[in-house]
Amino acid sequence: MxxxxxxxxxxxxxxxxxxxxxxxxxxxxxxxxxxxxxxxxxxxxxxxxxxxxxxxxxxxxxxxxxxxxDHFKCPLSNKLMRDPVILLSSGETYDRNSIEAWIRLGNVTSPLSLTRLSCFDLTPNALICNTITTWCENRGIKLLEGNLEEGDDGGVDFTLVEQLLDQVSSSSSPLLERKAAAKKLCILTKQHPSLRIPETAVPGLMTALYRAEHPGLRNDIISVVSESPSVINLLVDHVRLWKGNVQARANAAAALHALALVDSNKALIRECGGLVALISLLENGEELEMKEAASAVHSLCTLPSNKERAIGDGGVRVVMENIKEGVLVSEMVEILALFATDGGAVTRMNNLGAVHCLFKIIKEKPNPRCKEYCVAILSAISYSDRVSWKEVKRQERERQTISKLVLEGTPMAGCILAKLKRSGLGFF
Incomplete structure (x- = not known):
């Protein structure tokens, strides 16, 4: 066999x-x-x-x-089809066991195109069945009678998937059980890329996500729901409408951050209002949710069009206010470094007294990475503004701040010091 x-x-x-x-x-x-x-x-x-x-x-x-x-494999199970059938509503071919299990889970869309199905009727695909049979016989491959070999489920045990979804979504299940179920679901979705969680199960998973206090459970649920077409809108609404408590909004922001790591999602999150909602969370939220929002904003703004939108929606002002208040300074400086590559943002920074704030951070923050970001921002904004450049000169003349940064090995500090020297030794 x-x-x-x-x-x-x-x-x-x-x-x-x-x-x-x-x-x-x-x-x-x-x-x-x-x-x-x-x-x-x-x-x-x-x-x-x-x-x-x-x-x-x-x-x-x-x-x-x-x-x-590939055309002999079921799109759902990614295994050889034993009983290929045509889903009449879409014209797509699947293995009978896999598509019937998909329908039993309550799905009303095509697994491939995600278009809504007008009916769930199936009919045998005799042509592909005969072709597969000939291919197997020519290679000495014998399949047991019936649709599947004993113990084989076509690659995906949909009954197990349904049970795991119920466990994760149940508020009465112990934390360890929910964590184990979420982990199994996460593994299944990675092993079977064609497996999509039914839309009917998404609301329950989202509720479980919002109340998840354990990072591992939260991350596994995010991984499971990430392929759902509706998930971005649901997450954005949760942040935008200030639903739930601080933990719930923090988890929603963390989920948007995870989704934003995929380049194709960045513009989609912005178009759904996610970027504006996250900036609002940075301005008005509490530290737990602000921290997750900051990571999401930073990831989203690596896309130039998102960065322009964030700057236009008051991102520079919000970040600078947090820096002045000493809130999540390291995270805010990272975002500001992204903004500093935009001319309009640089002007806003200068108007908001960014140079004084950055030198204060350099003095008080021992974190080398944070200092590097500060120097990069200083390099961008001081060259374009005479007042800012005078402040850089004063700091070097009175405290040798730039020279000390060069000795510490901060890369861009050397560029600033070289320009200071070229501008004349009078600044010392």
Whole structure:
């Protein structure tokens, strides 16, 4: 019996292939026909390949692996289809067990196109079924009668998925059980990229996400729901409308940060109002939710159009106010460094007294990374404003701040010091 691998390939033993060849050659119930001859030639060619690869004396115990063509695989399970059927509403072909399990979970959309299904009728795809049967027989691959081999679920155990979804969403389940269920779901979605959580289960998962106090549980739920088309809108609404408590909004912001790590999501989050909502959270939230919002804003603003939008929506002012109040200074400085590559943002920073604040951070913050960001911002804003440049000169003349940073190994400090020296030694 051929064995099916995790990637959908089949491994066939040479002894099984020879047995199939003998059975084909000594059939008494039918005459030799061109189809059987072609099948025999295919098997002999495979055996010859084994002999070349392993030597003539070793073919009895050797194996060969066959990669299943993509169009023979079920889009849901990523495994060879045993009983291919057409979903009439969409015209797509799936393995019967997989698509029936998908429908039983309450899904009303196509797994591939996500378009709403007008009906759930299935009909056998005889053409692809015959083609798969011929492909298997030519390679000595025998499948058990029926749709699936015993214990095989086509790659995804949808009953298990349903149970895990209930466990994660249940407020009465102990934390350890919810964590274990979320972890299993996370692993399943990674093992089977085509597996999508049904939209009917998303609201329950989102509720579980908002109340999750354990970071591991939160991150696993985020991973599970990340492929849902509705999840970004739900998260943005939770932040924008100030729903739930501080922990809930912090978790929603953390989820948006995780989603923003995928470049294709960055513009989508902005278009859904997520960037504006996160900046508002930076301005009016509490420290726990502000910290998550800061990470999300920083990730989103690596996209130039998002950065321009954040600056236009008052991002510089909000960040500078937090810096002056000593709130999450390191996180705010990282965002400010992103803004400093924009001319309009630099003007706003100068008007808000950024140079004085940055030198104060350099003096008080021992974090080398934070100092590097401060120097990078100083380099950007002091060159474009005479008043700011005078403040840099004064700091160097009175405290040798830039020279000390050079000695500490802060990279861009050397550039500022070189410009100071070129401008004349009078500043000392």
């Amino acid at each position: 051929a064995s099916e691998e995790e990637d959908g390939a089949f491994t066939v033993k040479s002894s099984d292939l020879k047995r199939s060849l003998r059975e084909l050659a000594f059939r008494d119930d039918e005459a030799i026909n061109p189809e059987n001859l072609a099948r025999a030639r295919q098997m002999i060619a495979v055996l010859a390949e084994m002999e070349l690869k392993n030597g003539a004396d070793s073919t009895s115990g050797c194996t060969i692996s066959f990669k299943v063509p």
